[in-house]
Amino acid sequence: GENVEQHPSTLSVQEGDSAVIKCTYSDSASNYFPWYKQELGKRPQLIIDIRSNVGEKKDQRIAVTLNKTAKHFSLHITETQPEDSAVYFCAASRTDSWGKLQFGAGTQVVVTP
Amino acid sequence: DGGITQSPKYLFRKEGQNVTLSCEQNLNHDAMYWYRQDPGQGLRLIYYSQIVNDFQKGDIAEGYSVSREKKESFPLTVTSAQKNPTAFYLCASSIDLRGAVQYFGPGTRLTVL
Numbered sequence: 001g002e003n004v005e006q007h008p009s010t011l012s013v014q015e016g017d018s019a020v021i022k023c024t025y026s027d028s029a030s031n032y033f034p035w036y037k038q039e040l041g042k043r044p045q046l047i048i049d050i051r052s053n054v055g056e057k058k059d060q061r062i063a064v065t066l067n068k069t070a071k072h073f074s075l076h077i078t079e080t081q082p083e084d085s086a087v088y089f090c091a092a093s094r095t096d097s098w099g100k101l102q103f104g105a106g107t108q109v110v111v112t113p
Numbered sequence: 114d115g116g117i118t119q120s121p122k123y124l125f126r127k128e129g130q131n132v133t134l135s136c137e138q139n140l141n142h143d144a145m146y147w148y149r150q151d152p153g154q155g156l157r158l159i160y161y162s163q164i165v166n167d168f169q170k171g172d173i174a175e176g177y178s179v180s181r182e183k184k185e186s187f188p189l190t191v192t193s194a195q196k197n198p199t200a201f202y203l204c205a206s207s208i209d210l211r212g213a214v215q216y217f218g219p220g221t222r223l224t225v226l
Binding site: 006009034036042043044045046049089095096100101103104105106 | 153154155156157158161171203210211214215216217218219220
C-alpha cells in the first residue's frame with residue numbers, strides 16, 4: 001500500500017520568512033495530493049491540493065509543487081505570519097479506484113515574531 | 114465550520130466499558146470515515162463507508178465497530194477490546210471515495226481512566 005513520509009517533523013521560522021515542508025510517497029499510481037492544516041485543538045482543514053496532471057499550484061501565500069518522477073511533493077508558505085502556526089499534514093491517494101488517503105505524520109510549524 | 118458535527122467534544126470512560134462517538138453530516142456526502150489521531154503519528158484510518166449499510170475496515174479497525182444505517186450518520190463504538198483507546202477521534206466525509214476532498218468534524222477526545 002501507499003506510504004507517505006513527511007519532513008521535517010518540526011519547523012521554526014521567523015515571521016516573514018518562507019517555510020517548506022516535503023513529502024515523499026511510494027505508490028506511483030497515486031495522483032491526488034492534498035495538504036491539511038490543523039490548528040491546536042481544531043479539525044484539519046484542506047488548504048490546497050494538487051492532482052498529478054499539474055506540477056505546481058498556488059493560492060496566495062501558499063503553493064504546492066509535485067515531482068511525479070521523484071515521487072515527492074512540497075508545500076511552500078511565503079511571508080509567514082503568526083496565524084500560520086499549526087500542524088500541517090500531507091496526504092496521497094489514487095483516484096482510479098477507491099482513493100484511501102494516506103497521511104504523513106505531520107509537521108509542527110511555529111512562526112516566531 | 115458547519116456541515117459535519119461530532120459529539121461529545123470530550124469523553125471519559127472507565128476501562129472495560131464500551132463507548133459510542135457520534136458523527137453527523139448534512140452535506141449529502143456518500144462517503145464517511147473515522148480516523149484516530151495520536152501525537153506524532155498523523156491520521157490513521159479506522160473504518161470507512163461509501164454507502165448506507167456498507168462499511169469497510171481501515172488500517173486499525175481492531176477494537177472498534179461502526180454502523181451506517183442512515184446516510185447522515187456514522188457512529189463509532191470503541192469497545193473494551195481496544196487496548197489503548199485514549200486518543201483524538203476525527204470523523205470525515207466526502208462526496209464519494211474517488212479522490213474527493215474530505216471534510217473533517219471537530220473531533221472527540223476520548224480519555225480512558
